[in-house]
Amino acid sequence: MRGIVIAILTFFSMLLAVAAGAQSAERWAELPAFPSMPVAKTSGMADVNDIKMYYAEYGEGEPILFIHGGLGNADVWGHQVADFAKDHRVIVADSRGHGRSTRSQQPFGYDLMTSDYIALLDYRKIDKVTLVGWSDGGIIGIDMAMKHPEKLTRVIAQAANVTTDGVKDDVLKNKTFRHYIEVAGDQYRKLSPTPTEYEAFSRKMFEMWATQPAWTAAELAKISVPVTLAIGDHDEAVKLDHTEMMAKDIPGAKLVILKDASHFAMLQDPTGYDAMIRDAMAGR
Template sequence: MKIIKNSLLIPLFCLISGFCYSQKSPFDTTLYGRNAAVGKYADIRGFKMYYEVYGKGEPMLIIHGNGGSINNFLYQIPYFAKNYQVILADSRAQGKSVDGQDSISYEMMSDDLNALLDHLNLKNVNVIGWSDGGIEGLLLAINHPDKVKKLAVTGANLWPDSTAVDPFIYTMVMKQNMIAADTMKKIKNPTAGMRNQVKLLHLLSFEPHIKLESLHKISCPTLVIGGDHDVIRVEHTVQIAQAIPKSYLWIIPNSGHSTPIYKKDQFNEIVGDFFTQPYRKIDKYARFN
């Protein structure tokens, strides 16, 4: 990613989805994420969190990734809103949720989501998290187990090094972080947007730090998803699934990181089935089934 002084960084969601390079990107034209009829702000832990709610039924929280926003789930919202009350929020310092603090962490954002659920008087919700949203979903289930009924995460990682992240991607992100930090030093008056993008890139480069043992605390049934050519190494995704007591593992063939976009039909069907079917323990003779 080439640094451009006026924009500083290519938005991270553009990089992972590829759609931002299209003049008629569906993410630019969708009403999701900018729907005045349903969009609201909640005072959450020192900032105003923007959120939208669609549909009726059991509550479902869907969490976007680094540099993303509500509209990243334009293929999931209409599908799940048929049977669920779907809650989506722009995470702190992303989308319409402006945050001027100089640092950010995954624990901070997962606590924000917990506070949003309190604001909405919701407990025991189904949760879908993509990428950074998957990390936040895991932390929500670890630290606020009363909030999560079932959890599906795709493209999540527990730590920020090349044992978890594809080495090429890891090196690229770390180099970009160094370039961005150096560029910021040379700009006399960086804009709030520039500072915000560097903050998010720093988060991506140096966090999270979740121990495998912490995943033992997750008591809800969990579907762990990854593409077979994801930016997160398949071995790491397997580690996550194996550390969660009630987990299923789904490695999607011929897929990268953007499973909710490029594998949207499969993703919606399998994740939807996971939420509707009771969890079953598959052991001993059941392994033949």
């Protein structure tokens, strides 16, 4: 009898182990909550172009600018800020119309948002940064690499695309991505100076996404700063073959596939994500 009991307990232990392994292997299917942000060393609203742009800084050392994705805000970077502020000057900001930043009547566009970040760096008297961009933030990083390479030490772009056909047709049917849009709306209503305008704001963003970006291989070939392109192996939005094409068209670009991660890798695997950034900064 004792042997039967031990066998049964062993069997159920194996089942639990398998279930736990399956759950951990599917972290890419979940959207973790945005982490708490550390206390900022300084923060404020910068007069940038025709808007007021929220920014915050943490730590000291070589500067790193983290740029969030579309519909989101700077608070997505809580894990990364806590890590990199230990040995770097970390800058985060809300892109125009996002989070705490205001927007104007100008149509959204990547060139315009890139010019906002250039103006913010000048406002904070920062000559050069390592730019880490996620999704739209990565696209802004690539735009900056083409048009303002003098402001960059390197670009680390995760889940970026350079043409509209780099985005998967069924992205809005994906439950994790739909959940993100809902969370982004909740945060917009809490943070924005225009809290009732999320639908109007998101509609303007979707209009931009319908036609931008639209860069050619010849334009990408002119990039001279070091570029790392990262993408989760389960990205809901950006096609892997599109990212591989980008890595071929951008001179010297390095491609990194983030294991068991999706479009939201910085939240799903912060330890691995931060290691990817440090490897890129070290030239590995």
